Amino acid sequence: MTKKRRRHQKEHSVSFMGMTRKRIITYGIIAAIISGISVVGYKSMIPANGNTPVFGIPSNHFVKAKYSAGSGYAWVSMSSGTAKGLRGSGGGGIMNPTYVFNRGGLQSMHLINEDYETHSKHNFNIDELNIHSKDLAYSASQTITFIADKPGNFQYYCNIHPEMKGNITVE
Ligand SMILES: [Cu+2]
Numbered sequence: 588m589t590k591k592r593r594r595h596q597k598e599h600s601v602s603f604m605g606m607t608r609k610r611i612i613t614y615g616i617i618a619a620i621i622s623g624i625s626v627v628g629y630k631s632m633i634p635a636n637g638n639t640p641v642f643g644i645p646s647n648h649f650v651k652a653k654y655s656a657g658s659g660y661a662w663v664s665m666s667s668g669t670a671k672g673l674r675g676s677g678g679g680g681i682m683n684p685t686y687v688f689n690r691g692g693l694q695s696m697h698l699i700n701e702d703y704e705t706h707s708k709h710n711f712n713i714d715e716l717n718i719h720s721k722d723l724a725y726s727a728s729q730t731i732t733f734i735a736d737k738p739g740n741f742q743y744y745c746n747i748h749p750e751m752k753g754n755i756t757v758e
Contacts, residue, residue, distance in 0.1 A: 652709035
């Protein structure tokens with residue numbers, strides 16, 4: 588073999604190795620993205636008051652923070668109690684609705700601040716179930732999925748506006 592040919596082979600093998608490395612990096616990035624997505628997906632199945640993911644369909648409850656000159660601040664139910672899949676949501680347009688949850692059931696509270704009158708922040712808390720939303724600014728929203736794991740009568744409330752409160756029964 589001549590010197591020239593050997594050099595040519597060496598160059599060829601370097602460029603082949605380079606391509607492999609590039610491919611490994613590409614696959615690595617793809618794998619990282621996929622595992623990132625699955626971590627996010629896994630985390631979204633962990634209830635706010637638990638550590639392990641729950642495979643189930645939560646009951647959905649839609650509620651908005653509102654102010655009106657006549658009745659002041661309130662959490663107002665946005666969903667119809669008769670609508671399919673919205674059992675226990677307390678009916679549409681009800682101020683500070685009462686919620687009844689089955690013990691052990693997975694619940695999703697969909698919160699939105701629609702207080703365009705005062706633009707105040709609002710939050711949603713159920714101390715006994717360890718549920719605490721962020722302070723939601725005007726137009727901000729948050730969904731909290733949790734397990735109603737304790738039987739009893741509790742209250743939800745906004746700690747900025749004491750009148751924004753209602754009853755929760757877990758039975
Ligand atoms: Cu409030």
